[in-house]
Amino acid sequence: MELTGLFFYAVSLLILGGIYAILCLALNVQWGMGGLFNAGIAGFYGVGAYTSAILTTPASSKHLGGFGLPVPLGLIGAAILAGLAGWAVAKICVRLKSDYLAMASIGIAEILRLVIVNESWLTNGSLGLSRIPRPLADLTTGRMGDVVFLGFVWFVVLLVYLAASRLHDSPWGRSLRAIRDNEASAAATGKDVEKFRIQTFVIGCAIMGIGGALSAHYFRFLSPTATDPLLVTFLVWVMLMAGGSGNNRGAILGALTIWTLWSVTEIFTNRLPPEWATRSSFIRMLLVGLLLQVVLQRFRSGLLPEKSPPVKFRKE
Template identity: 45%
Template sequence: MEQLYGYFLYSLSLLTFGGIYAILCLGLNIQWGFTGLFNAGVAGFFAIGAYVSAILTAPESPRHLGGYDLPIPVGVFIAMVVCVPVAWAIGRVCIRLRSDYLAIATLGIAEIIRLVFKNELWATNGARGVSFVPKPFEAWDSPWDQIAMALVVLVIVALLYIAIELARTSPWGRLMAAIREDEPAALAAGKNVERFRLEAFVIGAVVMALGGAMMAHYIKFVDPKMAEPLKATFLVWVMLIAGGSGNNKGAILGAMLLWFIWSITETIAPIIIPDSFAHVVYPFHLVASWFLPEAWMATPIAPDPVTGLDSWDSKAPFLRVFLIGLALQIVLQKFSSGILPEQRLQSLADTDDASARAARSSPS
């Protein structure tokens, strides 16, 4: 019974994490999926949301700026508002750049933002992070606090989904698709393409800030490691691409699915890989150690001399990274446009589908 209750609580944490990543994915979907903006700086807006909301709501501390003690919803709202001028300024400078150039520029800017948070010790306590960030409903008894937290995140995801879906099917959404598919045509139709691209960029960034703020309140702690590109940018990209970019359901599905795989594989990996596998791997490891630098070989997979094979458990996390890569390969090979491909709007679907797709996949 207690075990079942444990699974229930764990599934709540899966849903909360998955939901927060779904928020980030929806933000990216506005930028990339609809408008075709290759933003590789998700982590930057994530960091702004997380830090601003954390500092505004955390109690006073000598280690960082703070003591404002604002209610959580106010902190989250201000974090989103702060993101508007930042995203606007970045977009103003970068938005004219085409796909891969925009990616390089935003990637660089996200690193700048992260390093600012890491180095402005007076405001953020640098690498040591901001502690004591309040968590919604934490005063409630378990499991209601966790149920409420998961529900809040899922409700936000649902509201965002409805709002973004409405926007997608509105004239605004059609215009975004037009810009993505054939920018000269949109220009020729008299549309201010740059302004609309900027709009999509800012709205997407604000949604990402919301995701970052929710993460800070859920973890109750923020440090610059959370905004490293691998975790906060590329993981979100992989989720969106795997789920189906351009499709809001796909964005949510991709986020949930990949987070589930990421989290659950750690529990499963030691089980589905039999202990005797360690013996199979060891000779290869030994041979590899003759050729590869010693630093690469820091964790020998030799059967543990003390505890027999138990320590295989502690080495499984390395294998997990490989398993996730493998799962991704399978998903991407099987569903090249994501698990839920984009549902094209009627007016666009009427046009020559093949040529539109070709135009989309060409670099500029």
């Protein structure tokens, strides 16, 4: 019995780890390759989650919906809408210093949260959406559904990883790194800096939308208070920094490492006496904040440092 409990704990750990890996890969496109600071990860994550939930739930009188589309279409819809939101932010801010993009992305996340809380015709407000379906739900019953979903999440992680590696190795990715490292010389060789940055930001945001959508399908219920937006944004940043920004495998490794640390410490702190158990979550937050400082100062390249792809020559 103890062993099955442990097994399902590992399953849920890996599902959320996979979702964080997707967010981390997305941030790696924006920050690792493009050098763009996005402080509103939670906003794009939320757009994705709500879009996919609304597209796939059965009809309800409490919120917009009743499309009942299959989950993969929900994921695509989530990516499109989150990408559009990202495009709007990027269009306005990419030509300015990256600090402005940071401010604007946090602002858009805040506005999106307001819309989700206030527009109850769309999202049922703070009561949230329920009965969100899971993909491949009729394959199994009961708790084995989690295992199937685990497979689904990591299948998506694999797809995103392959896409991100392709982007990383492609001429597009090379131009992007050139822009990140030396904007003036990249512009001098004829690269349209603004266009590249907007593309980067949109791609990253679309992937974040997919991550959000997967979390909606995992929890089957969605409400504005379910997750602390700042915590999501922050954890993803720490994951990417620790894993190695610029390296896709580093992003996945960082996501799994930090998420495991974060969850496993929760087991220990939950055994503390109640007056300490509530405080312990703040201690964890404090430690993660300090961890970021240490990584920034001492291990800026992370667990798996960035590697330029090898130059391949066509055979004659």
